[in-house]
Amino acid sequence: xxxxxxxxxxxxxxxxxxxxxxxxxxxxxxxxxxxxxxxxxxxxxxxxxxxxxxxxxxxxxxxxxxxxxxxxxxxxxxxxxxxxxxxxxxxxxxxxx
Numbered sequence: 001x002x003x004x005x006x007x008x009x010x011x012x013x014x015x016x017x018x019x020x021x022x023x024x025x026x027x028x029x030x031x032x033x034x035x036x037x038x039x040x041x042x043x044x045x046x047x048x049x050x051x052x053x054x055x056x057x058x059x060x061x062x063x064x065x066x067x068x069x070x071x072x073x074x075x076x077x078x079x080x081x082x083x084x085x086x087x088x089x090x091x092x093x094x095x096x097x
Protein backbone atom coordinates (compact mmCIF):
# COMPACT_ATOMS: atom_id res chain seq x y z
CA UNK A 1 0.00 0.00 0.00
CA UNK A 2 1.26 3.49 -0.79
CA UNK A 3 2.47 5.75 2.01
CA UNK A 4 2.49 9.54 2.18
CA UNK A 5 4.71 11.66 4.37
CA UNK A 6 4.29 15.28 5.39
CA UNK A 7 7.53 16.72 6.72
CA UNK A 8 8.56 19.99 8.34
CA UNK A 9 12.24 20.11 7.40
CA UNK A 10 15.05 21.70 9.44
CA UNK A 11 15.62 24.47 6.93
CA UNK A 12 13.83 27.70 6.12
CA UNK A 13 13.90 28.12 2.35
CA UNK A 14 12.94 26.31 -0.82
CA UNK A 15 16.49 26.92 -2.07
CA UNK A 16 17.77 24.82 0.82
CA UNK A 17 15.20 22.15 -0.07
CA UNK A 18 16.52 22.20 -3.65
CA UNK A 19 20.08 21.74 -2.34
CA UNK A 20 19.06 18.74 -0.22
CA UNK A 21 17.06 17.15 -3.05
CA UNK A 22 20.02 17.62 -5.42
CA UNK A 23 22.10 15.40 -3.08
CA UNK A 24 19.73 12.50 -3.76
CA UNK A 25 20.96 11.17 -7.08
CA UNK A 26 19.37 8.95 -8.20
CA UNK A 27 15.97 9.72 -6.77
CA UNK A 28 15.24 7.73 -3.62
CA UNK A 29 14.00 4.21 -4.21
CA UNK A 30 10.21 4.04 -3.98
CA UNK A 31 9.62 7.80 -4.26
CA UNK A 32 6.61 8.41 -6.52
CA UNK A 33 6.19 12.18 -6.15
CA UNK A 34 7.43 15.00 -3.97
CA UNK A 35 5.98 18.49 -3.46
CA UNK A 36 7.49 21.35 -1.46
CA UNK A 37 6.02 24.68 -0.50
CA UNK A 38 5.58 27.25 2.21
CA UNK A 39 2.66 26.86 4.62
CA UNK A 40 0.63 29.68 6.15
CA UNK A 41 2.92 29.71 9.19
CA UNK A 42 5.89 30.51 6.92
CA UNK A 43 7.57 27.13 7.40
CA UNK A 44 8.46 24.77 4.57
CA UNK A 45 6.46 21.55 4.14
CA UNK A 46 7.51 18.60 1.99
CA UNK A 47 4.80 16.13 0.99
CA UNK A 48 5.96 12.88 -0.58
CA UNK A 49 4.19 9.85 -1.97
CA UNK A 50 6.04 6.52 -1.59
CA UNK A 51 5.45 3.05 -3.02
CA UNK A 52 5.31 1.78 0.59
CA UNK A 53 5.98 2.71 4.21
CA UNK A 54 9.13 0.55 4.06
CA UNK A 55 10.54 2.73 1.27
CA UNK A 56 9.89 5.90 3.27
CA UNK A 57 11.35 4.39 6.43
CA UNK A 58 14.56 3.40 4.62
CA UNK A 59 14.87 6.87 3.11
CA UNK A 60 14.47 8.65 6.45
CA UNK A 61 16.78 6.21 8.24
CA UNK A 62 19.58 5.90 5.66
CA UNK A 63 19.48 8.69 3.08
CA UNK A 64 18.07 11.92 4.45
CA UNK A 65 20.59 12.55 7.24
CA UNK A 66 23.66 12.33 4.97
CA UNK A 67 21.92 14.44 2.29
CA UNK A 68 21.13 17.13 4.87
CA UNK A 69 24.74 17.10 6.10
CA UNK A 70 26.16 17.43 2.57
CA UNK A 71 23.79 20.24 1.61
CA UNK A 72 23.62 22.19 4.87
CA UNK A 73 26.88 21.42 6.64
CA UNK A 74 28.01 18.85 9.17
CA UNK A 75 25.53 19.87 11.84
CA UNK A 76 22.12 20.55 10.31
CA UNK A 77 19.32 21.47 12.68
CA UNK A 78 18.19 17.83 12.88
CA UNK A 79 15.85 15.60 10.95
CA UNK A 80 12.41 16.83 9.91
CA UNK A 81 9.25 16.41 11.90
CA UNK A 82 7.33 13.79 9.89
CA UNK A 83 3.84 12.36 9.96
CA UNK A 84 2.95 9.33 7.86
CA UNK A 85 -0.36 8.59 6.18
CA UNK A 86 -1.52 5.22 4.89
CA UNK A 87 -2.98 6.14 1.47
CA UNK A 88 -6.50 4.76 1.19
CA UNK A 89 -7.64 6.62 -1.94
CA UNK A 90 -6.18 8.60 -4.83
CA UNK A 91 -8.54 11.07 -6.48
CA UNK A 92 -6.57 13.32 -8.84
CA UNK A 93 -3.36 12.86 -10.78
CA UNK A 94 -2.36 16.24 -12.20
CA UNK A 95 0.90 18.18 -12.20
CA UNK A 96 1.07 21.43 -10.27
CA UNK A 97 0.86 24.41 -12.62
